Amino acid sequence: MPISPLFLPEEREFAEAMAVVNAANPFLPERIEAERRALGSRFTEKEADWNLRPPAPTAHPNVMAMIERCGLVWRRVASALKQGRQVTAHERALYEEVAGYWLYHSYATYFDRVILDSLSGAGDHGRVGFYAAFRQDFRASFGVFDADVSNAQLAELGGAVGHAFACAFQIRRAFHNIFQSFVGRSAPMARLRASLWQSLFTHDLGRYRRVLFSRMGDYATMITGPSGTGKELVARALGLSRYVAWESKRASFATDFARGFFPLHLAALSPTLIESELFGHRRGAFTGALADRAGWMEVCPPTGAVFLDEIGEVDPAIQVKLLRVLQARTFQPLGSTETLPFRGKIIAATNRDLAAEIRAGRFREDFYYRLCSDQIATPSLREQLDACPGDLVTTVQHVALRLVGPEECERFAPKALAWIEGHLGLSYAWPGNFRELEQCLRNLLLRGDYRPAGPLAANESDWTSLLSPGRLTEEEILRRYTRHVYQQAGSYEEAARRLGIDRRTVKSRVIAS
Numbered sequence: 001m002p003i004s005p006l007f008l009p010e011e012r013e014f015a016e017a018m019a020v021v022n023a024a025n026p027f028l029p030e031r032i033e034a035e036r037r038a039l040g041s042r043f044t045e046k047e048a049d050w051n052l053r054p055p056a057p058t059a060h061p062n063v064m065a066m067i068e069r070c071g072l073v074w075r076r077v078a079s080a081l082k083q084g085r086q087v088t089a090h091e092r093a094l095y096e097e098v099a100g101y102w103l104y105h106s107y108a109t110y111f112d113r114v115i116l117d118s119l120s121g122a123g124d125h126g127r128v129g130f131y132a133a134f135r136q137d138f139r140a141s142f143g144v145f146d147a148d149v150s151n152a153q154l155a156e157l158g159g160a161v162g163h164a165f166a167c168a169f170q171i172r173r174a175f176h177n178i179f180q181s182f183v184g185r186s187a188p189m190a191r192l193r194a195s196l197w198q199s200l201f202t203h204d205l206g207r208y209r210r211v212l213f214s215r216m217g218d219y220a221t222m223i224t225g226p227s228g229t230g231k232e233l234v235a236r237a238l239g240l241s242r243y244v245a246w247e248s249k250r251a252s253f254a255t256d257f258a259r260g261f262f263p264l265h266l267a268a269l270s271p272t273l274i275e276s277e278l279f280g281h282r283r284g285a286f287t288g289a290l291a292d293r294a295g296w297m298e299v300c301p302p303t304g305a306v307f308l309d310e311i312g313e314v315d316p317a318i319q320v321k322l323l324r325v326l327q328a329r330t331f332q333p334l335g336s337t338e339t340l341p342f343r344g345k346i347i348a349a350t351n352r353d354l355a356a357e358i359r360a361g362r363f364r365e366d367f368y369y370r371l372c373s374d375q376i377a378t379p380s381l382r383e384q385l386d387a388c389p390g391d392l393v394t395t396v397q398h399v400a401l402r403l404v405g406p407e408e409c410e411r412f413a414p415k416a417l418a419w420i421e422g423h424l425g426l427s428y429a430w431p432g433n434f435r436e437l438e439q440c441l442r443n444l445l446l447r448g449d450y451r452p453a454g455p456l457a458a459n460e461s462d463w464t465s466l467l468s469p470g471r472l473t474e475e476e477i478l479r480r481y482t483r484h485v486y487q488q489a490g491s492y493e494e495a496a497r498r499l500g501i502d503r504r505t506v507k508s509r510v511i512a513s
Helices: 009-023 028-041 061-081 089-106 108-118 131-142 149-182 187-201 205-210 229-239 271-279 316-328 353-360 365-371 381-389 391-423 433-445 461-466 474-489 494-499 501-510
Strands: 221-224 261-265 306-311 347-351 376-379
Touching: 009 028, 009 061, 009 089, 009 205, 028 061, 061 089, 061 131, 061 347, 089 108, 089 131, 131 149, 149 187, 149 229, 187 229, 187 376, 187 381, 221 229, 229 261, 229 306, 229 347, 261 271, 261 376, 271 316, 316 347, 316 365, 353 365, 381 391, 381 433, 391 433, 474 494, 474 501, 494 501
Parallel strands: 221 347, 221 376, 261 306, 306 347
Antiparallel strands: none
16 A cells, blocks of 8 residues: 655645755845745745844744744654654655754754854853753654664764754854844845855755865865955954864863954064964074964864965965965974974955966965865945945944944934035945945044045046035145046156146145145
8 A cells, every 4th residue: 555645745845945945045035035935925025035134033024934834844744753654765855854944943042142152252162051952852853763763873863963053053153253244235245145155055055064064174265355345354254153063072062163263464474473373483493482382273273264364465485385284284383393284274365466466476376276265255345335325324333333332323323324425425436445434434433524545536436426426625626636646647746747736736735635
């Protein structure tokens, strides 16, 4: 006699849609389409793009509806499985998609508290108190495929619980760290979030959970983009969102994720100091090396990341040593012949054209290709505002919140926005990107005024944004244009010749601007 299907027709359709939901990048439109398919008439169109807002205690109605439906389906199917019902591999996979979604969201707010505590410095070194409850729910959900479970199967299931717990924790951390760093609803910002997600979990979440979760340190990430676009914020979000294993015997995660990011700004340091900071040194390795010192490569745990900012400016000799780290995953401290392993992940960033640097012989081609296993490009602020002008409001509020706190932000942010619109104009180019916007708000906070630096009028589009509000005085226009010509000419004499004025006039205007 044929066995009836495990899922009812509508349950099977829902489970198949949930498999797509779980696999989709949460920051791309495909995720919303999968949710629409899963919920049908229950799908709520209003603000369906929940993935543009940070995690909150109460999920979006669409998410709540999927959690509820998943709970109903897995409980009914689990009841059938407990009777020893045989299932196909496909049925089992669909069941795991539904039960996994329910389990993750059932503990999302518990993970939120752990994450926020760790980010604020109040974490308990990776210890959490709700693993036992998670394990019980996991076994109720996934321990139903065999009526009689052997000790070996129980041990295997125990390992699966810890891995599922670690994956759920990582996914929740990724949401927090991405949203803490980047705000706005523009398409460029959504693409940046999607790119960050893919750098963490690849394009195939199933393969990541099976094998790649423990190997992502082997792949370096290169972050490119204009200066001031938040490349270090991208690196920090990546570094703080890596997989951290759960250790059942210690009832703790292997490390505190909040202590796993090690940034180094290469442009600000001499080659010797860079090597010492990265690789460490032994006593007597150079003048002033009075004791042994561990560098970031040694301190960084397997779950951490070393961030190399301004990688395009690093000395070729150091490039060779970093290439060895990427190829062999080993390094030697200064003044030592001992070879040590590097177990973390390398993240690098630059605003330079590395292809041009390679052609000029200043950057090694083999080093470049090792760095670019994974690439993320940060968009300019102007690019985001062109796609979504409302992002200016969101971004100003985000920065103001950091500067003055939530209560004063409500007073300061609207005034700052009004000042920007009245004095710079909504079409202002923001050539300094987010860094300039933050500087603008700091100036407004302290002095009630902001004067862009002279180089902002370096091209025609900037001139348009400066002139279009019609509020520059004649003297301001003369100062800015004189500085523009001076920067092109390279000297006061040549600028005076091009402008047909006295050299002293050029100098006074340049200094005044």
